Amino acid sequence: MLFNSFAFLIFFPLVCILYFLLPHKFRWLLLLVSSYYFYMNWKPIYAILMFSSTLTTYLCGIFIEKYGSKKNIKRLLLISSLIINLGILFLFKYFNFINNTIFHFMDQIGIKWDIPNLDLLLPVGISFYTFQAIGYSIDVYRGDINAEKHFGIYALFVSFFPQLVAGPIERAKNLLPQFREFHSFHSGNVTSGLKQMLWGFFMKVVVADRVSLYVDSVYNNVDQHNGTTLILATLLFAVQIYCDFAGYSNIAIGSAKVMGFRLMDNFHRPYFSVSISEFWKRWHISLSTWFKDYVYIPLGGNRVNPSRHLVNLFLTFFISGIWHGANWTFICWGALHGFYLVTEVLIKKYLNISNNVKIPIKGMGIIITFLLTVFAWVFFRANSLNDAFLIIKKIFSELTLPYVGEKAIVIYMSTGFLILLFKEIRDEFFPYKFAFFENRNILIRYMSYMTIIILILLIGVFDGGQFIYFQF
Amino acid sequence: MKSQIFLFGKKLFYFILMFLFSDILFGLLMDYVINSSKYSNQNIIMYACNKADEEVLIFGSSRANHHYVTNIIEDSLNLSCFNFGQDGQNIYYHKAIQELILARYNPKIMVLDLFDIDFLKTASIYSCDRLAVLLPLASGNENITELLLLRSKFERIKMLSNFYRYNSQLINILKDLCLKNSSFQDNGYAPLYGKLNDEKKRSVNNGGGGGFF
Numbered sequence: 001m002l003f004n005s006f007a008f009l010i011f012f013p014l015v016c017i018l019y020f021l022l023p024h025k026f027r028w029l030l031l032l033v034s035s036y037y038f039y040m041n042w043k044p045i046y047a048i049l050m051f052s053s054t055l056t057t058y059l060c061g062i063f064i065e066k067y068g069s070k071k072n073i074k075r076l077l078l079i080s081s082l083i084i085n086l087g088i089l090f091l092f093k094y095f096n097f098i099n100n101t102i103f104h105f106m107d108q109i110g111i112k113w114d115i116p117n118l119d120l121l122l123p124v125g126i127s128f129y130t131f132q133a134i135g136y137s138i139d140v141y142r143g144d145i146n147a148e149k150h151f152g153i154y155a156l157f158v159s160f161f162p163q164l165v166a167g168p169i170e171r172a173k174n175l176l177p178q179f180r181e182f183h184s185f186h187s188g189n190v191t192s193g194l195k196q197m198l199w200g201f202f203m204k205v206v207v208a209d210r211v212s213l214y215v216d217s218v219y220n221n222v223d224q225h226n227g228t229t230l231i232l233a234t235l236l237f238a239v240q241i242y243c244d245f246a247g248y249s250n251i252a253i254g255s256a257k258v259m260g261f262r263l264m265d266n267f268h269r270p271y272f273s274v275s276i277s278e279f280w281k282r283w284h285i286s287l288s289t290w291f292k293d294y295v296y297i298p299l300g301g302n303r304v305n306p307s308r309h310l311v312n313l314f315l316t317f318f319i320s321g322i323w324h325g326a327n328w329t330f331i332c333w334g335a336l337h338g339f340y341l342v343t344e345v346l347i348k349k350y351l352n353i354s355n356n357v358k359i360p361i362k363g364m365g366i367i368i369t370f371l372l373t374v375f376a377w378v379f380f381r382a383n384s385l386n387d388a389f390l391i392i393k394k395i396f397s398e399l400t401l402p403y404v405g406e407k408a409i410v411i412y413m414s415t416g417f418l419i420l421l422f423k424e425i426r427d428e429f430f431p432y433k434f435a436f437f438e439n440r441n442i443l444i445r446y447m448s449y450m451t452i453i454i455l456i457l458l459i460g461v462f463d464g465g466q467f468i469y470f471q472f
Numbered sequence: 473m474k475s476q477i478f479l480f481g482k483k484l485f486y487f488i489l490m491f492l493f494s495d496i497l498f499g500l501l502m503d504y505v506i507n508s509s510k511y512s513n514q515n516i517i518m519y520a521c522n523k524a525d526e527e528v529l530i531f532g533s534s535r536a537n538h539h540y541v542t543n544i545i546e547d548s549l550n551l552s553c554f555n556f557g558q559d560g561q562n563i564y565y566h567k568a569i570q571e572l573i574l575a576r577y578n579p580k581i582m583v584l585d586l587f588d589i590d591f592l593k594t595a596s597i598y599s600c601d602r603l604a605v606l607l608p609l610a611s612g613n614e615n616i617t618e619l620l621l622l623r624s625k626f627e628r629i630k631m632l633s634n635f636y637r638y639n640s641q642l643i644n645i646l647k648d649l650c651l652k653n654s655s656f657q658d659n660g661y662a663p664l665y666g667k668l669n670d671e672k673k674r675s676v677n678n679g680g681g682g683g684f685f
Contacts, residue, residue, distance in 0.1 A: 006626040187480040408643035446487060450494065457635035458642060 001041040003251045004205055004462070011038065012255060019259050020185045028153050028179055035161040039124075046123040049088055054158045056084045057133040061140040061147035061154075078141045082134060089130050092120055097326030125165030127323055131290055133158050136172040138294055145172050153179050162256040166248050168266040168286035175263070183260025193257030195437050195449070200250030202452050205460035206416040208243035211236045213461070214405055214413065215381070222387045227398035230391050237381045238374045239417060242271065245284065271373075272428045274365030276340040279373060287323075291316050310345060314338035324380070329388055333379040340372055412459040419455070499634030505649055506608060516660065517609055517616075520556060520572045526659070528553040529573065531566040532585030540583065542659035551580060555660035564600050568619045575615060607637045608645075
């Protein structure tokens with residue numbers, strides 16, 4: 001089920017009403033059934049995969065705790081859990097990509113590679129729930145948390161519908177205990193959650209989906225467009241992917257908040273970052289911290305010799321690129337961010353730049369960071385590496401008047417974008433001024449909600465625009 | 473907990489009341505705007521619903537709208553002709569208009585100009601989403617409402633909102649309001665580059681394109 005579908009507008013209030021009506025001891029069951037229903041709306045059979053992932057990591061957690069003193073058995077259990085879960089992920093997400101890569105390589109050296117591709121659809125959100133479940137296994141292995149004994153509650157932790165298909169990737173330490181807490185109906189929580197959901201819908205339906213009409217038309221016909229159009233489309237893609245993903249996160253966090261659950265923040269106005277390292281502290285925070293905790297630090301983090309530290313940094317982002325998709329474009333995108341970070345570490349070290357810089361330098365930092373991330377988005381959005389290189393070539397050579405498209409669409413797009421820009425600047429630089437959703441005056445507050453709802457209905461793009469991150 | 477529910481319920485009630493009021497007001501205003509407009513997609517659809525009585529009818533996308541010259545067809549066949557072609561529309565839209573007409577009378581000739589892509593179910597051009605242009609007229613016509621249900625099973629509920637009925641159409645409707653030309657000037661036919669008037673004819677005859685070609 002999509003958050004931006006009409007079915008969700010019926011499903012969500014119904015679940016909330018039942019949730020607050022039911023006695024506490026049955027609530028986990030309601031949420032579990034609702035979460036599986038939410039997931040099975042897409043392709044019911046794939047719920048088996050989620051259940052398998054849940055069962056293996058649950059049993060792994062129980063047995064790891066049981067054999068707490070026997071290190072070898074513990075390690076063996078963890079490795080088996082990782083192999084099973086990453087194996088499923090590999091089969092559905094990476095098998096065809098690796099098979100094709102080997103085929104092309106073998107073809108180059110004249111060897112016939114004859115393994116057929118698998119005709120499988122990528123299960124929605126598989127990377128998200130797999131990582132969440134793996135994170136739990138590692139936490140139990142490390143002794144950071146106790147294994148969850150209640151299978152139902154653990155299954156709910158893996159499948160909790162607000163964050164099931166596109167995160168935030170939650171930590172067991174934060175989310176599991178919340179399923180045991182009693183959440184009473186709290187008007188403030190509900191209102192605050194609904195406001196966050198409303199803003200999420202605006203970001204997704206009014207900005208991201210509207211902008212995607214232009215971006216798709218350009219990026220799907222790269223050879224037909226000049227460099228200026230490609231620059232414009234890439235800048236707009238930066239807006240699209242932010243609004244798409246941060247919009248989803250807002251709806252997820254908001255809907256959980258309505259029921260009294262606190263999910264971790266996932267975006268913190270990333271395009272105002274003064275450096276790439278700061279960008280990754282503000283963009284997809286739940287994934288960045290996941291990679292930090294479960295990949296970067298186990299590799300040694302920065303507590304190793306300087307050159308190994310740089311390798312660890314690069315490797316972490318390279319793997320992050322692979323996580324995003326089975327395509328060389330995503331791998332290049334991850335590697336490029338790894339390269340940015342390594343360069344940043346070296347520049348900071350040799351030029352001795354501190355984190356407390358003055359405002360003009362901060363402004364320059366924001367612009368440079370933004371341009372670097374936008375450049376990297378070319379690889380992320382391009383349909384193939386050839387397209388990505390063609391785009392880069394055109395960007396630096398064919399600078400003539402851009403294709404703009406239908407005027408009405410430009411007006412709708414600009415309206416959404418300007419409201420977004422206003423809110424982003426206000427939240428970042430003037431958090432206590434120009435309040436609308438939080439204004440003390442009830443009329444202003446209500447008028448702001450009303451304006452956003454009307455804009456969603458009037459200029460939003462409906463008809464099932466999928467969230468980009470569902471595919472990862 | 474009861475006081476919290478009451479507090480939230482009260483806020484929600486006032487908010488819904490405000491929303492309903494503005495939605496109704498907006499609907500009334502937009503209905504007035506559409507009826508005042510000389511040139512609009514909606515005018516053409518209303519014409520198909522209520523008035524059309526031509527003997528030859530043309531249906532299709534922009535190719536039909538900009539290429540089937542109604543005056544020439546009328547001269548050649550000695551039959552009245554109207555062009556219902558519409559930019560960017562697909563077979564679902566044509567079906568909608570045809571059904572509206574066939575509910576009232578049977579024309580002598582109906583020409584349906586189709587692209588091969590119209591037969592591909594996977595093509596995005598095949599989507600029922602493009603029927604959205606009919607949404608503003610949904611409230612007054614059950615035939616149109618029935619067709620709009622092809623868009624989604626929840627369409628009837630969504631159409632209760634006037635804001636939704638005008639989704640993504642506001643600018644075009646306001647733009648149409650400012651146009652002086654009428655949709656019915658050339659019986660629906662819309663020349664792509666302008667019309668050949670006497671001055672341009674002279675210019676063409678003298679060997680120049682007159683900015684026409």
